[in-house]
Amino acid sequence: MKKTNLILLCLLFITITISACTVKEEKKNNSTESNTENKMEFSFEHFDGSKTKKISLKKGDLLKVDHFIEVEKGDIVFSILDEDGILFEVNFEGSEEIEIFEDGEHTMKILAKDAKGKYKITWEIIKK
Numbered sequence: 001m002k003k004t005n006l007i008l009l010c011l012l013f014i015t016i017t018i019s020a021c022t023v024k025e026e027k028k029n030n031s032t033e034s035n036t037e038n039k040m041e042f043s044f045e046h047f048d049g050s051k052t053k054k055i056s057l058k059k060g061d062l063l064k065v066d067h068f069i070e071v072e073k074g075d076i077v078f079s080i081l082d083e084d085g086i087l088f089e090v091n092f093e094g095s096e097e098i099e100i101f102e103d104g105e106h107t108m109k110i111l112a113k114d115a116k117g118k119y120k121i122t123w124e125i126i127k128k
Contacts, residue, residue: 040108043118048074053108060128061100067121068093074115081107 030045040053067078069091079089083104088096110119
């Protein structure tokens with residue numbers, strides 16, 4: 001009985017240790033983040049990874065997007081993806097209007113590689 005308890009205790013310890021050591025999708029330091037239903041905003045000293053936000057859109061919707069990206073170091077790319085791939089991709093400041101041609105889940109995605117800077121993405125969905 002004692003041997004069984006010892007084995008279970010060891011397995012529990014190993015499981016907790018492995019869970020604590022799993023690699024995360026992103027690395028970030030000294031950061032400030034603010035996200036809402038229609039906004040993604042992040043300021044950081046170092047960010048290496050990605051951030052995503054899913055939105056549901058219908059055929060005929062107009063997606064109005066304002067994107068501000070400031071990079072001091074590294075690379076930051078903002079993209080909008082549908083189920084078939086990339087609809088839109090930039091790494092600078094601007095505004096876009098994107099007509100949606102298919103119903104479905106769309107993903108707002110920020111991809112950063114060894115970056116320092118900030119971004120603010122806001123959007124509005126105009127229903128047809």
